[in-house]
Amino acid sequence: MKAKQLYTKPAIVGLTLLSSLVLSACGQSVESDGNSNNLANIKTTTLASSNLKFSEHYLTRDVRDDVFYFVMPDRFDNGDSSNDNGSKTIPESAGGFDKTSNAHYHGGDIKGLTKRLDYLKGLGISAIWLTPILRNQAVQGDSSGYHGYWPLDFTEIDPHLGTNADLKEFIDAAHDKNMKVFFDIITNHTADVIKYQECHGDGKPLFSTSKQLCEYVSLADKAAGKGYTPFIPKGHENLKTPAWLNDPKYYHNQGDSTWQGENSIYGDFMGLDDVDTDNPEVVKGMTEIFNNIISEFKPDGFRIDTVKHVNMEFWQQFTPAIIEHAKTQGIPQFFVFGEVYSGDPQELSKFTTEGDIPSVLDFAFQYRTKDVFAYEKGTDNLNDLFSYDTLYNDHNSSADYLMNFVSNHDVGRLAYTLDQSLPEASEQEKIKRFLLSNSLMYFARGIPVLYYGDEQGFTGDGGDRGAREDMMPSLTPDYNDNNLYGTDKTTADDNFDVSHPIYKKLAEYAEVYHGHEVLRKGTQKVIEHNDEPGIFAFTRTLKDHPSYTVIYNSAKSAKKFIAANAANHKVVYGEVNQQKNEFELAPLSFVIIKTI
Known part of the structure; x- marks a missing residue:
């Protein structure tokens, strides 16, 4: 007889699944319900994350x-x-x-x-x-x-x-x-203050923000005397702090980088003054x-x-x-x-x-x-x-x-x-x-x-x-016309919503993470992978702790994972159908189990 294993609350704080939600790692269909913003209306339970005690004082x-x-x-x-x-x-x-x-x-x-x-x-x-x-x-x-x-x-x-x-x-x-x-x-680099006479001219300062104005001069050409003549526009001689940063001798002064070869290190990023490190x-x-x-x-x-x-x-x-x-x-x-x-x-x-x-x-x-x-x-x-x-x-x-x-x-x-x-x-x-x-x-x-x-x-x-x-x-039109996941809001609204289903789900992940040291520090070993969407599984092990197995199903159909032995397993997070050491994962889901 199949026993259905459900997500178990971490010891640190009581958590709940977002039941019947496609967000959860459980056996739910990936078919659309026809409502693209349905997630915003799903009833969720308030988490206790604001009372979360991190593992140790921040300094140590x-x-x-x-x-x-x-x-x-x-x-x-x-x-x-x-x-x-x-x-x-x-x-x-x-x-x-x-x-x-x-x-x-x-x-x-x-x-x-x-x-x-x-x-x-x-x-x-x-x-x-x-x-x-x-x-x-x-x-x-x-x-x-x-x-x-x-x-x-x-x-x-x-x-x-x-x-x-x-x-x-x-x-x-x-x-x-x-x-x-x-x-x-x-x-x-620093801000774009230093200019080159050969390509910037002595007039109004030009910036290389939209196109490269000064072709890169190689180290070899610079050594042969073919480099640029740097100058600082009048009134800008002391813009930088500390003062030594105002001296062109502390910069490469070789023109604009194309992010390839040696100019990746010695060139100016779209005109930004490249420091001679x-x-x-x-x-x-x-x-x-x-x-x-x-x-x-x-x-x-x-x-x-x-x-x-x-x-x-x-x-x-x-x-x-x-x-x-x-x-x-x-x-x-x-x-x-x-x-x-x-x-x-x-x-x-x-x-x-x-x-x-x-x-x-x-x-x-x-x-x-x-x-x-x-x-x-x-x-x-x-x-x-x-x-x-x-x-x-x-x-x-x-x-x-x-x-x-x-x-x-x-x-x-x-x-x-x-x-x-x-x-x-x-x-x-x-x-x-x-x-x-x-x-x-x-x-x-x-x-x-x-x-x-x-x-x-x-x-x-x-x-x-x-x-x-x-x-x-x-107030940015380019942002406000975007569809946001899990809500009817746009970026024109205040978006500090602690009831947002994704916020809640990520808060759950964080609580599980903070509550299980093995998931933070355990040695990882991949134990199953495929050349197509499906199961990906790895273990996390730490001395004097039970071992954990994290199992993913990236396919749009249910997949089975067979554990190496029939030892007792406890579900730490997620929802899965289990029969002895066989775990069936719903489409696009994951589960964390530990050996007890």
């Missing part, structure tokens, strides 16, 4: 115990409208505010983040990663520095976002809730800059931008130095991870081993997860991904520390990919695929990183600007 908590939330402050919430136009005293950091444009400031700020901390904690978030917050050149060409990647001043936050005091209050408030704060930092004085100066930031603000770690576009020797010196400095400031678990925009584990792992950066964002995870759950490829794609995990092993890194993600501000949102890859699928089916992808982000090796707005069903318009919607009510 292992980063593998954290759930990250990646947020762009300008697009989150406006807590102080008086700073919407930026600086009142520095013209270069003023203006650029236009809520109707997806390329300009929208008014979100640090105070807005502070007032939403309970919203994040209710989602199970224990670490908040902010896009760069240092003072930017507000306008370059036809867009603004709302994203934070055009820094001028490395000592204060952008006035569009608030003040240094606001930032300290935010960090203190997060720490009071036992939540960590991570800064996004840039060492590769080969120079020992620059290494020393950059280390001092970020040591000072650690000393003043006491963040819990850094995400480093454009890592593969900086010479490897820089990372070998810079990263250990700032981690050691953080320890002297009473931050023993200070954690650093880099952005290496590549889906190749062999390239990604070079920076955690040879480069001595403890972790990187796992772009390979993002690509392969989309392959399986959005493009309906075989689950052997996931096996192939994880087969490279040993490449990351060294004295301070392993695949356990990789930052798993499925959406971000550059590649775009997973929901957008699903809309493009499965245009005829029902919204319910796409949400199930969305949630399967996110669940793998939580329960496979690595650390989950949720992109802001995904929990509210944001779909976006592609990568870059298309994936940077407002959580607060938006």
Whole structure:
């Protein structure tokens, strides 16, 4: 006789399934019910996530115990409208505010983040990663520095976002809730201030934001005297802080990068001034800059931008130095991870081993997860991904520390990919695929990183600007015409809805994650995969703990998984039909079981 195993409440907090919901990992049909927004009307039970106790104090908590939330402050919430136009005293950091444009400031700020901390904690978030917050050149060409990647001043936050005091209050408030704060930092470049006589001219400054104005000059040509003649436009000689950043000798000055070959390291990113990180004085100066930031603000770690576009020797010196400095400031678990925009584990792992950066964002995870759950490829794609995990092993890194993600501000949102890859699928089916992808982000090796707005069903318009919607009510037509998953709302509405079914489901994942150490730190071993959609299963094991098995069915029909033995199994999460050691999974579902 078949016994039906149901999801069991974690010991830490009582949870409930969203019963009869296609979102849940249970035996439900993937056929459409004819109502694309049906999910918004499903009755759900309030979770107790706001009372969640994270495993340990933030200062001593292992980063593998954290759930990250990646947020762009300008697009989150406006807590102080008086700073919407930026600086009142520095013209270069003023203006650029236009809520109707997806390329300009929208008014979100640090105070807005502070007032939403309970919203994040209710989602199970224990670490908040902010896009760069240092003072930017507000306008370059036809867009603004709302994203934070055009820094001028490395000592204060952008006035569009608030003040240094606001930032300290935010960090203190997060720490009071036992939540960590991570800064996004840039060492590769500064704002576009330096110009070249040969291609920019001496008139009105031109910016390479829409096209490359200055062809790249190779190292060989530069050594032969064929380089550019850099100059700083009159009145801009002292725009950058610290002062040494104003001297062109500390930059490569070789023209615009095409992101290929040597110019990937030595070229300007669309005109952004490429710092000469080969120079020992620059290494020393950059280390001092970020040591000072650690000393003043006491963040819990850094995400480093454009890592593969900086010479490897820089990372070998810079990263250990700032981690050691953080320890002297009473931050023993200070954690650093880099952005290496590549889906190749062999390239990604070079920076955690040879480069001595403890972790990187796992772009390979993002690509392969989309392959399986959005493009309906075989689950052997996931096996192939994880087969490279040993490449990351060294004295301070392993695949356990990789930052798993499925959406971000550059590649775009997973929901957008699903809309493009499965245009005829029902919204319910796409949400199930969305949630399967996110669940793998939580329960496979690595650390989950949720992109802001995904929990509210944001779909976006592609990568870059298309994936940077407002959580607060938006006035941007390009965003407001998008269909959001699981709700009748649009981005024109306030989207801090703790009753949204996707928010609730991701909060459940976080509670299971926080409640089971093996799912955070256990050794992973793939035990079943297929060359077509279907079963993908892996175990997580940790000394002195029961073993866990996580089983996925990526097919649109029920599939069976046969456990290796007939030992007693307890369902930790999900719903499955079980007969002895045979588990039948419904279409597009997953289940977590442990051996007891």
